[in-house]
Amino acid sequence: MTEPLDEEEYERPRLGSAGPVRVRVPAKINLHLHVGPVRPDGYHELVTVYHAVSLYDELSARRGDRLTLTMEGEGAGELTLDDDNLVLRAARALARYTRRQPLARLHLRKQIPVAAGLAGGSADAAAALVACDALWGTNLGRDELAVVARDIGSDVPFLVLGGTALGTGRGEQVSPVLASGHSWHWVVAVAGVGLSTPTVYRELDHLRGDGAAPASVGAPDTLLAALRQRDPAVLAAALGNDLQDAALSLRPELHRTLDAGHDAGALAGIVSGSGPTCVFLATDARHAEALAKELVDSGSCRSAQPVHGPVAGARVV
Ligand SMILES: C[C@](O)(CO)[C@H](O)COP(=O)(O)OP(=O)(O)OC[C@H]1O[C@@H](n2ccc(N)nc2=O)[C@H](O)[C@@H]1O
Ligand SMILES: Nc1ncnc2c1ncn2[C@@H]1O[C@H](COP(=O)(O)OP(=O)(O)OP(=O)(O)O)[C@@H](O)[C@H]1O
Numbered sequence: 001m002t003e004p005l006d007e008e009e010y011e012r013p014r015l016g017s018a019g020p021v022r023v024r025v026p027a028k029i030n031l032h033l034h035v036g037p038v039r040p041d042g043y044h045e046l047v048t049v050y051h052a053v054s055l056y057d058e059l060s061a062r063r064g065d066r067l068t069l070t071m072e073g074e075g076a077g078e079l080t081l082d083d084d085n086l087v088l089r090a091a092r093a094l095a096r097y098t099r100r101q102p103l104a105r106l107h108l109r110k111q112i113p114v115a116a117g118l119a120g121g122s123a124d125a126a127a128a129l130v131a132c133d134a135l136w137g138t139n140l141g142r143d144e145l146a147v148v149a150r151d152i153g154s155d156v157p158f159l160v161l162g163g164t165a166l167g168t169g170r171g172e173q174v175s176p177v178l179a180s181g182h183s184w185h186w187v188v189a190v191a192g193v194g195l196s197t198p199t200v201y202r203e204l205d206h207l208r209g210d211g212a213a214p215a216s217v218g219a220p221d222t223l224l225a226a227l228r229q230r231d232p233a234v235l236a237a238a239l240g241n242d243l244q245d246a247a248l249s250l251r252p253e254l255h256r257t258l259d260a261g262h263d264a265g266a267l268a269g270i271v272s273g274s275g276p277t278c279v280f281l282a283t284d285a286r287h288a289e290a291l292a293k294e295l296v297d298s299g300s301c302r303s304a305q306p307v308h309g310p311v312a313g314a315r316v317v
Contacts (some may be wrong), residue, residue, distance in 0.1 A: 004246040006027075010280075013265070016063075016123070016134065016135045016136040016137030016138070016193070016298065017134050017137070017156045018019035018063070019061060019062040019063050019121065019135055020060045020062045020314065021060065021061045021062075021128040021131045021134045021135045021170030021260055021298060021316060022058060022059070022060045022061075022131075022317050023026060023055050023058065023059045023060075023061070023130045023131040023159045023314055023315065023316055023317065024056045024057075024058050024163060024314070024315055024317045025058075025059070025080055025123040025124065025126050025130075025136075025159055025314040025315075026051055026052040026053055026054065026056055026128075026159070026171075026311050026313065027052070027055040027057075027112045027118035027119060027120060027123060027126040027188075027307075028050050028051065028052055028053070028118060028119045028122075028123070028155060028158060028159060028273070029050075029051050029053055029117075029186065029188070029221060029272040029273070029279045029309070030048050030049065030050060030241055030273050031050075031051050031120065031164075031223055031227075031235075031238075031239055032047070032048060032208060032217060032223040032238070032241075032274060033046065033048045033049075033217065033240070033241040033242055033243060033273070034046065034047040034048040034217050034218060034219070034240075034242055035049065035133070035201070035204060035216070035218070035242040035243060035302060036216075038205065039114050043154070043170040044170075044201060044204075045168075045169070045170075046154075046165070046167060046168065046169070046170060046171045047166070047167070047168055047219070047220055047263070048167040048168075048171055048220075049164065049165070049166055049167070049172070049177065049220050049223055049224065049227075050155075050158040050164065050165050050166075050167050050171075051131075051164045051184075051309045051310055052158075052159070052162040052163060052210060052309055052310050052312070052313060053186060053307040053308065053309040053310075053311060053312050054307045054308050054309065054316035055111060055112055055114070055118065055188060055190070055305070055307050057108065057110050057111060057112050057120065057124055057127060058108070058111075058127075059087065059104070059106060059107070059108050059109075059124065059127035059128060059131050059197045060107045060109075060131070060148040061104045061105070061106050061131035061135045062104065062105040062106075062135075062216065063101050063103070063104070063135065064104050064105035064107070065103060066103060067088065067091055067092070067102045067103060067104055067106070067131075067251075068104075068105050068106065068138065069081050069085060069087055069088055069108065070106070070107045070108070071107070071109075071110060072107075072108070072110070073109050073110035073111055074107055074110045074111050074112065074113055074114070074256050075110055075113055075194075076108070076110050077119070078114055079114065081118075084126075085124075086122065086124055086125040086152065086153065086156075086168055087106060087108055087124045087127070087128045087129075088106075089094070089125065090124075090125035090126070090129050090132075090149075090152050090156070091106065091128045091129075091132050093102060093129075093148055093151065094128075094129050094132050094133060094138070094140075094145075094148055094220065095132070095136075096126075098112045098136065098138040098140070098150050098260055099256045100136060100138070102132075103129075104135055104163065105130055106128065106131070108124060108127075110124070111310055113194070113277070115191050115194025115196060115197070116190060116191070116194055116195075116197060116272075116275075116276065116277045117195065117247075117271065117273035117275040117276060117277045118162025118188070118270050118272060118277055119155040119158075119159060119271040119273065119276050121153070122152075122153045122154075122156045122158075122159050123159045123314070125149065125152045125153060125156045125159070126149060126156050126160045126313065126314040127159075128143075129145045129149060129152075129156075129160060129261060130145060130149060130160065130314040130316060131316070132225075132313070133145060136137070136294050137158060139289070142160060142161060142313070144159045146161055146162050146174065149172075150172040153314070154167075154169075154170040154171040155171055155247070155273075156171045156176045156276050157173075157174045157302070158171070158313070159313055160313050160314055161174055161176065161313045162310065162311060162312040162314070162315075163174070163176050163310045163311075163312065163313070164177050164178065164227065164309070164310040165177060165221065169286040171292070177182055177224060177227065178224075178228060180227065180228065180230065181214060182227075182230045183308050183309070183310075184232070184235065184281070184308065184309055184310075185232075185281075185283070185284055185285050185287065185288040185306065185307075185308050186279050186280060186282060186288065186293060186306070186307050186309065187261070187266070187279070187280040187282060187288050187291045187292045187304050187305065187306050187307070188272070188277055188278075188279050188304065188305060188306065188307055189257050189260075189277065189278045189279070189295050189300070189301035189303075189304040190262065190277055190301060190302050190303045190304070190305075191251070191253075191254065191257070191275075191276035191277065191278075191282065191301060191302060192273065192301075192302045193276070194276065195247060195250060195251060195274055195275045195276045196274075196303075196315040197273070197274040199245070199250065200243050200246045200247055200250065200274035201246070201276065203246035203247075203249055203250055203254035204245070204246035206240065206246075207245060211317050216242050217242055218240075219243065223235075223238040223239070225238075225239070225306040226238040232267050232281055232282070232283050233238045233267060235267075235281060236267035236281050237268070238267035239268050239270050239281065240270070241271055241272075241273075243271065243273065243274050243275065244270060244271040244275070246274075247271045247274060247275030247276060251276050253299055254271060254276055254278060256300045257269075257278045257295075258271075258278055258302040259265050259300075260269075260290070260295055260301075261278060261285075261295060261296075262278040263298075264290075264296035264298070265290075265291065265293035265294075266280035266281060266282065266291055267280075267281040267282065267283065268280070268281045268300035269281075278301070282306070285306065285308065287312055288306035288307075288308075289306050291306070292304040292306045293306055
């Protein structure tokens with residue numbers, strides 16, 4: 001919890017938007033996720049390729065005499081409205097960075113399932129940064145907002161920037177890769193219950209054991225080359241996620257979801273991030289529609305929907 005600034009420390013507020021400001025923010029999947037050793041700070045060194053997909057949360061921001069948050073939609077009932085909520089943490093972080101009071105009335109409409117491996121919370125934090133930046137007239141710009149995002153969560157900088165990007169460090173060091181303009185088509189198969197990200201990382205460490213050479217998806221070169229080729233069959237062969245075995249160890253029923261996707265004709269299927277969402281690569285939009293329907297009919301997931309990527313990061317709409 002950051003201490004509030006003293007009254008005289010606040011800058012005189014600049015003219016911002018009269019509001020409401022509406023921001024749409026996508027979910028992310030990891031096309032490649034290499035997990036290295038645990039660092040002294042307890043995080044794992046990562047090399048990942050993030051990919052923003054067309055499943056969105058939406059945050060609206062209005063002027064207010066204090067900071068408030070209301071929520072509706074997917075999983076909103078599971079979430080707290082206190083400072084643990086990543087939306088409020090992000091608004092306070094921006095207020096502190098720009099030396100002003102965190103004054104805004106925020107409303108979140110969620111479609112991204114919670115603790116699903118799609119960085120839903122991180123996405124909402126990114127949306128809060130962009131929305132408050134516009135509402136308060138601080139106008140930091142995307143790159144500086146991504147810097148503020150680093151301390152909120154490892155995935156948050158990417159959700160500010162969007163597209164397809166290489167993530168290193170904890171995942172918070174983000175550099176965009178190739179703006180090829182090619183659209184990839186996926187199906188996200190959402191599980192009934194979420195999975196805690198820290199728990200999955202701990203399970204990976206347990207599975208790797210002490211001193212064992214970590215089995216790993218290695219370098220992202222093959223994946224990056226596949227993205228440039230624009231061939232779904234080549235991309236299918238390049239997808240990989242070091243957290244997958246840990247997620248499957250904790251939630252063996254995900255094997256059934258992956259098998260159902262494969263049997264339905266997906267080019268490939270992997271667990272997204274720390275899971276439990278499974279994401280499947282389709283040939284095109286029509287194939288993705290058919291795949292989603294077969295996955296729902298299989299009863300192996302709570303829901304399945306076609307998405308495409310890459311899409312832009314948190315944006316005022
Ligand atoms: C699984 C991924 O979504 C892949 O993109 C991310 O690595 C997780 O990103 P995130 O949810 O924003 O993670 P954070 O909120 O920063 O950290 C949550 C917890 O995940 C674990 N964690 C996260 C990132 C990382 N590089 N190593 C870790 O071990 C740590 O236990 C950490 O306390
Ligand atoms: N606005 C929010 N939306 C969703 N989760 C939130 C929010 N605020 C706080 N959280 C908490 O953040 C945690 C991570 O949420 P998130 O949805 O980002 O996980 P995730 O999708 O598994 O992310 P990852 O891709 O890192 O695995 C959850 O335990 C959730 O309770």
